[in-house]
Amino acid sequence: MTDRRRISILILDDEARVRSELSEFLMNTGFMVHAEGMPSDALEYLARHPVDIVILDIKLPEMDGLEVLRRIRRDHPITEVIMISGHGDMNTVIEAMRFGAVDYFTKPFRLAEVQNAIERTRRFIELQHRVEELKQGFTLVSAELQERIGHAMVGESHSMRVVADMMRKVAQTEDTSVLITGESGTGKEVVARGIHHLSARKEHYFHSVNCSAIPKDLFESEFFGHTRGAFTGATEAKAGWFEIADQGTLFLDEIVDMDPGLQSKFLRILEAKQVTRVGSTNEKNVDVRIIAATNQDIQQMVKNGRFRIDLFHRLNTFHIHIPPLRDRKEDIPSLFDHFLGLLSAKSRQRPLGVDEKVYEQLLQYDFPGNVRELKNMTERALILAGDGRILPTHLMMPGSAPHVRIALASPEETYDLEVMERRLIIKALHQSQQNKSRAARLLNISWQALDRKLKKFGIRSEEGPDL
Ligand SMILES: Nc1ncnc2c1ncn2[C@@H]1O[C@H](COP(=O)(O)OP(=O)(O)OP(=O)(O)O)[C@@H](O)[C@H]1O
Numbered sequence: 001m002t003d004r005r006r007i008s009i010l011i012l013d014d015e016a017r018v019r020s021e022l023s024e025f026l027m028n029t030g031f032m033v034h035a036e037g038m039p040s041d042a043l044e045y046l047a048r049h050p051v052d053i054v055i056l057d058i059k060l061p062e063m064d065g066l067e068v069l070r071r072i073r074r075d076h077p078i079t080e081v082i083m084i085s086g087h088g089d090m091n092t093v094i095e096a097m098r099f100g101a102v103d104y105f106t107k108p109f110r111l112a113e114v115q116n117a118i119e120r121t122r123r124f125i126e127l128q129h130r131v132e133e134l135k136q137g138f139t140l141v142s143a144e145l146q147e148r149i150g151h152a153m154v155g156e157s158h159s160m161r162v163v164a165d166m167m168r169k170v171a172q173t174e175d176t177s178v179l180i181t182g183e184s185g186t187g188k189e190v191v192a193r194g195i196h197h198l199s200a201r202k203e204h205y206f207h208s209v210n211c212s213a214i215p216k217d218l219f220e221s222e223f224f225g226h227t228r229g230a231f232t233g234a235t236e237a238k239a240g241w242f243e244i245a246d247q248g249t250l251f252l253d254e255i256v257d258m259d260p261g262l263q264s265k266f267l268r269i270l271e272a273k274q275v276t277r278v279g280s281t282n283e284k285n286v287d288v289r290i291i292a293a294t295n296q297d298i299q300q301m302v303k304n305g306r307f308r309i310d311l312f313h314r315l316n317t318f319h320i321h322i323p324p325l326r327d328r329k330e331d332i333p334s335l336f337d338h339f340l341g342l343l344s345a346k347s348r349q350r351p352l353g354v355d356e357k358v359y360e361q362l363l364q365y366d367f368p369g370n371v372r373e374l375k376n377m378t379e380r381a382l383i384l385a386g387d388g389r390i391l392p393t394h395l396m397m398p399g400s401a402p403h404v405r406i407a408l409a410s411p412e413e414t415y416d417l418e419v420m421e422r423r424l425i426i427k428a429l430h431q432s433q434q435n436k437s438r439a440a441r442l443l444n445i446s447w448q449a450l451d452r453k454l455k456k457f458g459i460r461s462e463e464g465p466d467l
């Protein structure tokens with residue numbers, strides 16, 4: 001349990017001996033305890049102090065325990081109530097549980113019984129806190145994204161809840177630039193798209209640009225557009241990315257790969273919010289939110305003079321860092337389950353379940369390729385498991401035992417490497433709907449290597465999976 005804050009308890013019993021015995025025991029166990037003998041005093045105390053648990057006697061002066069319980073449930077819905085029942089009170093206890101008491105113990109009480117009731121209630125409270133936190137933070141963002149773009153963002157670690165919170169806050173601004181940093185595969189694009197879809201710009205384009213893939217001499221015409229005949233090969237007028245993303249979001253991936261000479265030009269456009277197509281003199285107003293991402297240490301690059309400090313400051317108005325998966329391992333099981341659900345819905349693969357050891361293994365691994373690696377690993381495990389249970393060996397973890405036993409579609413086992421290789425390749429092709437680069441990713445080999453193997457085994461696409 002993460003929540004270790006002290007639980008506060010109020011005891012309401014008219015017997016002084018019960019009050020003092022219970023108080024002493026509970027204080028020694030580490031709780032904050034207050035005791036009252038009269039319902040009116042207890043209710044007054046409750047109105048002024050936050051209390052997690054009330055331990056409530058059934059037979060009381062002024063009003064009976066059930067009436068006190070009713071008032072507590074009405075006025076303090078997050079306070080939990082444990083009943084103390086005397087001899088022959090069983091019917092009242094049952095009624096109290098119906099009214100929302102969480103637990104009870106009987107008088108004369110044994111301390112172990114009291115302790116058990118408190119412990120159960122404490123766990124219940126912690127669980128509720130957790131559910132509440134999740135509801136407010138991550139889940140809200142995730143559910144909204146699920147609704148808008150059809151896939152949720154998954155995570156339950158504290159750091160991802162912070163990320164979700166920042167996404168929601170910055171999405172509410174009009175055009176604040178965002179810089180997203182994090183290792184490769186941590187989900188930078190997921191976060192960028194999320195911000196766009198949570199923002200008022202969601203009906204307009206989210207345009208993603210990979211800065212490392214733009215040839216230097218095409219930079220201007222790509223970003224700003226060009227007129228017809230502006231240069232050789234410009235047979236048509238073309239809108240640039242700023243215009244395409246107008247009123248939407250322009251996502252600049254691998255921002256540090258932008259040529260230094262172009263960085264200053266780019267900054268000027270950001271400041272002026274106006275673009276001029278190459279070959280034209282007309283300036284056009286553009287309204288875009290810029291989200292930039294990098295998996296490199298951009299601050300170090302600024303220090304080394306490899307990235308312009310003024311552009312850095314312009315982009316860094318709002319910085320979101322996504323920690324690597326190894327620093328938020330709590331997210332691993334839910335991500336694995338999420339991908340499993342997603343991928344098995346897409347394919348016709350229905351694994352029989354997941355061996356508990358699979359989670360153990362996943363939690364021991366550091367995932368240098370982060371969430372992307374986990375996703376690929378899940379896809380591979382799904383294929384290898386076939387219609388059986390997913391076992392740790394199906395994860396094919398780097399560094400794990402080399403003798404992988406694979407669940408085959410046919411019952412007879414073989415150790416013939418080439419036969420196995422061929423079957424796996426065909427399965428991977430089938431799983432990826434004959435998409436060779438996806439199949440290669442599943443097999444964890446390069447596209448070229450897959451191509452060589454296809455030739456070697458004489459596999460044509462469309463070969464059936466049931467070998
Ligand atoms: N929190 C998450 N919930 C669900 N899927 C996620 C999450 N984070 C990442 N993914 C998935 O993991 C994969 C990698 O994510 P993404 O492409 O956003 O990473 P990246 O940080 O942009 O990586 P790179 O630096 O290599 O471009 C994608 O398939 C994405 O959908």
Ligand SMILES: [Mg+2]
Pocket residue numbers: 188189253
């Ligand atoms: Mg990316």
